[in-house]
Amino acid sequence: MPSEWLPILSLLPIAAVALLLVVLRWPASRAMPLSYAVAAALALFVWQVSAVQVAAASVRGLIISLELLYIIFGAILLLNTLEQSGALRRIRQTFNDISPDRRIQVIIIAWLFGSFIEGSAGFGTPAAVAVPLLVGLGFPPMAAVTAGMMIQCTPVSFGAVGTPIIFGVSTGLRDDPAVGQYAQQLGYAQWSDFIAMIGLKVAMLHAVVGTLVPLFVVTVMTRFFGANRSFREGLAVWRFALFAAFAMTIPYLLVAYFLGPEFPSLLGGLFGLMIVAPAAKRGWFTPPRAEVWDFERPEKWPSQWSGAEMQQESAPKTDRPFNLLVAWLPYLLVAVLLVVTRVKSLPFEAMLKSVVIPVTHIFGTPIERTVQPLYIPGTVFIVVSLAAFFVQRINPRHYATAWAKSGKTMLSASTALVFTVPMVQVFINSDGGAAGFLGMPLVLAGGVESLVGGSWPLFAPFIGGIGAAVAGSNTISNMMFSLFQFNVGANIGVDPAWIVALQAVGGAAGNTICVHNVVAASAVVGLVGKEGEVIRKTLPIFLYYTSFAGALGYSIVWWSTAGPLNIGSILAAGIIVTAIAIIALGSRKPVV
Numbered sequence: 001m002p003s004e005w006l007p008i009l010s011l012l013p014i015a016a017v018a019l020l021l022v023v024l025r026w027p028a029s030r031a032m033p034l035s036y037a038v039a040a041a042l043a044l045f046v047w048q049v050s051a052v053q054v055a056a057a058s059v060r061g062l063i064i065s066l067e068l069l070y071i072i073f074g075a076i077l078l079l080n081t082l083e084q085s086g087a088l089r090r091i092r093q094t095f096n097d098i099s100p101d102r103r104i105q106v107i108i109i110a111w112l113f114g115s116f117i118e119g120s121a122g123f124g125t126p127a128a129v130a131v132p133l134l135v136g137l138g139f140p141p142m143a144a145v146t147a148g149m150m151i152q153c154t155p156v157s158f159g160a161v162g163t164p165i166i167f168g169v170s171t172g173l174r175d176d177p178a179v180g181q182y183a184q185q186l187g188y189a190q191w192s193d194f195i196a197m198i199g200l201k202v203a204m205l206h207a208v209v210g211t212l213v214p215l216f217v218v219t220v221m222t223r224f225f226g227a228n229r230s231f232r233e234g235l236a237v238w239r240f241a242l243f244a245a246f247a248m249t250i251p252y253l254l255v256a257y258f259l260g261p262e263f264p265s266l267l268g269g270l271f272g273l274m275i276v277a278p279a280a281k282r283g284w285f286t287p288p289r290a291e292v293w294d295f296e297r298p299e300k301w302p303s304q305w306s307g308a309e310m311q312q313e314s315a316p317k318t319d320r321p322f323n324l325l326v327a328w329l330p331y332l333l334v335a336v337l338l339v340v341t342r343v344k345s346l347p348f349e350a351m352l353k354s355v356v357i358p359v360t361h362i363f364g365t366p367i368e369r370t371v372q373p374l375y376i377p378g379t380v381f382i383v384v385s386l387a388a389f390f391v392q393r394i395n396p397r398h399y400a401t402a403w404a405k406s407g408k409t410m411l412s413a414s415t416a417l418v419f420t421v422p423m424v425q426v427f428i429n430s431d432g433g434a435a436g437f438l439g440m441p442l443v444l445a446g447g448v449e450s451l452v453g454g455s456w457p458l459f460a461p462f463i464g465g466i467g468a469a470v471a472g473s474n475t476i477s478n479m480m481f482s483l484f485q486f487n488v489g490a491n492i493g494v495d496p497a498w499i500v501a502l503q504a505v506g507g508a509a510g511n512t513i514c515v516h517n518v519v520a521a522s523a524v525v526g527l528v529g530k531e532g533e534v535i536r537k538t539l540p541i542f543l544y545y546t547s548f549a550g551a552l553g554y555s556i557v558w559w560s561t562a563g564p565l566n567i568g569s570i571l572a573a574g575i576i577v578t579a580i581a582i583i584a585l586g587s588r589k590p591v592v
Contacts, residue, residue, distance in 0.1 A: 006046075006437060006443045006447070007443055007444050007446065007447020007448070007450075008447070009042055009046055010042070010440040010441070010443040010444040010447070011444055012038055012042060013035055013038050013039040013042065013423065013427050013440070013470075014466065014469075014470060016031075016034060016035040016038045017031065017032075017035045017515060020034060020035065020532075021515065021531060021532040021535065022532045022535050022536055022539070024532075025532045025533065026532065027416070027528070027529035027530070027531065027532075028416035028420065028515065028518075028519050028528075028529070028531040028532075029415040029416045029528070029529065031532070032416055032419035032420045032423060032515070033419045035419070035420075035423050036058075036419045036420075036422055036423035036426070039423045039426045039427045039430075039440075040054055040058075040423075040426050042430070042440070043426050043427075043430045043433070043440075046435065046437075047430045047431075047433040047435050047437050047439075047440070048433040048434035048435040049429075049430055049432065049433035049434075050433070050434075052363045052364065052365060053363075053365050053367070053429065053432070053433075054426055055363055056362035056363045056365040056367040056429075057367055057422070057425040057426045057428070057429040058422040058425065058426060059359075059362050059363070059367075059422075060359075060362060060367050060368070060369045060422075060425050060429075061421040061422030061423070061424060061425035061426070062418060062421070062422060063359060063369045063371065064369065064421045064425070065414075065417040065418050065420075065421045065422070067371065067376055067378075068124075068417055068421070068516065068520050069410055069414060069417060070373075070376055070378035070379075071124070071125070071128055071376060071377050071378040071381070071520070072128065072378075072409075072410050072520050072523050072524055073378060073382075073406055073407065073410040074128075074377065074378035074379070074380070074381025074382045074385070075128035075129065075132060075378070075381050075524045076132065076405070076406040076409050076410060076523075076524055077381060077382060077385045077402060077403065077406040078132075078330060078334070078381045078384055078385045078388075079132035079133075079135070079136060079524070080401075080402035080403075080405050080406050081330070081385045081388050081389065081394065081399065081402045082136065082327075082330060082388065082392075083136065083402070084394055084395075084398040084399060084401060084402045085388060085392040085393075085394045085398075086322060086392075087322055087326070087327040087328075087330070087388070087392055088136045089322070090322035090324065090327035090328075091133070091136065091137070091327050091328060091331075092136065092137045092138065094324065094327075094328070095108070095109075095137055097281070098277055098280050098281045099280045099281070099286060099292075100289075100292050100294070101237075101286065101287065101292045101293050101294075102139065102221070102293055102294055102295060103218045103221070103222065103233075103234065103236075103237045103240075103293050104237065104240060104280050104286055105134075105137060106134065106139070106147050106217060106218060106221060107214045107217065107218065107237075107240065107241060107244045107276075108244070108273070108276060108277055108280065109130050109133055109134055109137075110130050110134065110147040110148055110150070110151050110217060111151050111213065111214045111217065111244060111245075111248065111272075112244065112247075112248060112269050112272040112273045112276055112277075113126075113129075113130055113133075113269065113273060114126040114127075114129075114130040114148065114151045114152075114155070114269070115151065115154070115155035115248055115265050115268060115269030115272065116265070116266060116269030116270050116272075116273060116335065117129050117130065117269070117334075117335065117338065118152070118155040118156060118159045118160075118265050118269070119155055119158060119159060119160075119161065119263065119264070119265030119266025119267070119268070119269055119270075120160070120161070120266050120335065120338040120339045120342055121159070121160055121338040121342060121377050122156070122159030122160030122163055122164075122475075124152075124472075124511075124517050124520055124521070125338070125377045126148065126151070126152065126155075127145070127148040127149065127152070127517065127520065127521035127524065128377065128381070128520070128521070128524055129331070129334060130144075130147075130148050131144045131145055131147075131148040131521050131524055131525055132144075132524050132525055133331070134147065134148070135525045138295070138298075139295070140225055140295060140298075140301050140305040140306060141305060141306050141522075141525040141526065141527040142225070142304065142305040142306070142527055142530060142533065142534065143221055143224075143225040143295070143305065144525060145518070145521045145522050145525060145527055145534050146220060146221070146224070146534055146537045146538060147217050147220075147221060148521050149511075149512050149513075149517065149518060149521060149534060149538045150213065150216060150217050150220065150512055150537075150538055150541050151213060151214075151217065152508075152511035152512050152514075152517065153206075153210065153213060153508050153509045153511065153512055153541065153542075153545050154206045154209070154210030154213055154248075154249070154252075154265075154508070155252075155264075155265035155268070155269065155508075156265075156474050156507075156508035156509075156511050157199075157202050157203075157206060157265075157474060157504050157505060157507070157508040158199070158202075158203070158252075158256070158261055158262070158263070158264040158265040158266075159265060159474070160342060160475075161262045161263065161266065161342045161343060161344070162199070162260070162261035162262040162263070162264075163475050164473075164474040164475045164478055164504060164507065164508070165195060165198065165199045165202065165261040165478075165504060166195065166261055166262065167475055167479075168474065168475035168476070168477070168478030168479050168482070168504075168507075169195060169198060169199075169478045169482045169500060169503075169504055170191070170195050171478075171479050172478055172479045172480070172481070172482030172483050173482050173483055173486060173500070174191065176483055176486075178486075178487075178490070179483070179486060182490075182496065182497075192260075195261065196260045196261055197497065198497050198500055198501055198504070199256055199260065199261030199264075200256050200257055201497060201498055201501035202256075202261075202501045202504045202505055203252060203253050203256035203257075203261075203264055204253065204256075205501060205502070205505045205549050205552060205553065206249070206252070206505060206508070207249040207250070207252060207253040208548075208552060209505070209544075209545055209548045209549050209552070210245065210248075210249055211242065211245045211246070211249060212245070212544070212579055213245065213541070214241040214242075214244050214245050215234070215235070215237075215238055215241035215242065215245075215583070216540075216541050216544070218234040218237055218241060219231050219234030219235055220234070220537055220540075220541075221234060222234035222293065224537060225295060225305070226293070226295070227295075227296045231586055232586050232587070233293055235582070235583055235586035235587040236287060236291070236293075236587055237285075237286070237287060238583045238587050239285040240280070240284075240285040240286050243276065243279070243284070243285045244272065244276045247271070247272040247275040247276050248268045248269060248271070248272035249268065251267055251268045251271040251272065252264045252265065252267070252268030255267045255268060266339070304530055304533065306526075306527070322392075326391060326392060327392075329387075329388070329391060330384045330385070330387070330388045333384045333387060334380060334381065334384050337380045337383070337384070338377065338380060341375070341380070349375070352372065352374040352375040353372050353374075353375050355372065355373060355374045355375075356370055356371065356372055357370070357371040357372075357373065358370050358371075359371065367429060385402075409523060409524075409526050410523065412523060412526070412528045416516075416519045416528070416531070417516060417519055417520070420515055420516040420519060421472070421516055424470055424471055424472060424516070427440050427441065427470060428440075428441060428470075428471060428476070428480070441467055441470070441480050441481070442480070442481075442484060444463075444466070445463045445467075445481060445484055446484075448462075448463060449488055453492065454492050454558075455554070455567075456488050456489075456492055456499070457494065457498070457499060457502060457550060457553040457554040457557050457558070457568065458547075458550040458551065458553075458554050458567075458568065458571075459550060460485055460488070460499050460502035460503055460506065460550065460553065461502045461503070461505050461506025461509065461545070461546040461547075461549040461550045461553070462506055462546045462550065463481060463485070463503070463506065464477050464478070464481060464485070464502065464503040464504065464505070464506030464507035464509075464510065464546075465477075465506040465507060465509045465510035465513075465542060465545075465546050466510060467480055467481050467507060467510065468506075468507040468508070468509075468510030468511055468514060469510040469511070469513045469514045469515070469542075470514075472514050472515075472516045472517055474504070474507040474508050474510065474511060477503070477507035477510060478503060478504055478507055481503050481507075482500050482503055482504075485499045485500050485502070485503040486499065486500050489557070494557035494558065495557055498553055498556055498557050499553070499557070501553070502549060502550065502553040505545075505549045506545075506546050506549060506550075509541075509542050509545035509546050509549070510542065512538045512539075512541055512542045512545070513535050513538055513539055513542045515531065515535070518531045518534050518535055518538075519531055521534075522534065544575075547571070547575070548572065548575050550568075551568045551569075551571035551572040551575065552568065552572050553568065554566065554567060554568025554569075554571075555568030555569035555572055556568075
């Protein structure tokens, strides 16, 4: 087969997902089995990977699917537990006291609280925590999922206390002698210092590009879920959105500079919450109370906004008053447990990781998966749910209802996930076949490189993003592509560390359109079968993020050669000017 066809063929599994899920709007439970068949057929008949290896990759995918379902179950159980106890009503009142405006609430919960949870746990956990909390506050499930997915960009590169950088980028680069020599030439005697330097470049790009993310979230929410379907109503809170963005990204950047890649998202989100929540309560940068924005009543919502499971039962009636601390205690426990079990200087991470279920050499292949059940965030959710049962004195019959509802909702997501993740694993593990081709991800990236040449920095974030969208992980994308990106940077004569940074930034943005993350987040609130609708709404922020980051990266790496007026700086300036114009024009009150 001519080699020039391989990049096109390697794109087919991704194209199948886009066509079936996004264009034709099939539910993931129908689209993903066909996408899996496309990936498996290419691996078997074009890449000539053995059937045993395809089966092993599929089994690995099934194991990961079970881990995701465990997380989904735990997150749903915690939400249903608080619903059954009545604590959710008290939590709702807390946010109404800060601000009854849904635009303000979504920024605080999705952007700031979500960034904090991403920094502590990563791996899709923010959606499992923030999305059901938004639904519990009265957001339409589809609006909650969309918001939860849209913020999965800026904080992701430093999620799970820096795992995508410390493990993903480091693992991808460490074993190559040329990278080690390059690090020594720059004066980095310690490998960790070299990785921290790349992490700082990543944080600098995110701090610029991520500034508009909160405003993106609120405008999408008011345009698609408001009574007036208006972008203008979202743009009206631009002052607060930018204030909340800077309250997170400035500490985030400072932490990356002074402390390294472990804590930018965790501390950035925490400091942002400490700054923004009191400011919102005082009315700083928020619209007047007379202009509070809310959704229409639930009975007026289109049916596709809500999951069937969420509509069947309501919380039991109770007049028992809830102390604010008791109501919030489960979420506080989640945050504390996720942090203390992820900080390497504490003993708890090693303790939890010591309990392992090794699945090695599946069907005699090198493919393996080690499960650490106590370390999976689902365990934290279940433990906190059990604590809430006792602390909040929940009726055992009501608590049994919470378990039953949670199990039913989890099962509804299983069909999509048991095909989605195996498809990803077949795609990733397609190297080593009899045809002698590289794996599909590297073939696809190489095809793009051959087309764009010196313009590669514009496309480097997009490759990282597609890798994360398919693999479901910024960490995996960085492991797959960091060395490839480094070599491309060296080949075109630019600083390869910046190209690796663009990879990491794009990989973070890819989480906004990751299919199995959307499936998981949707399942948490019973919104199964609408995954394509969610991705259609999150795709623009992915394109914005990768395009803006690519333009900035191009401007930086070619500045010394092409001068300040290069195509990257022109594109970046165009994006900034366009954003300012949209804010200025869109936030004006219409003349009556």
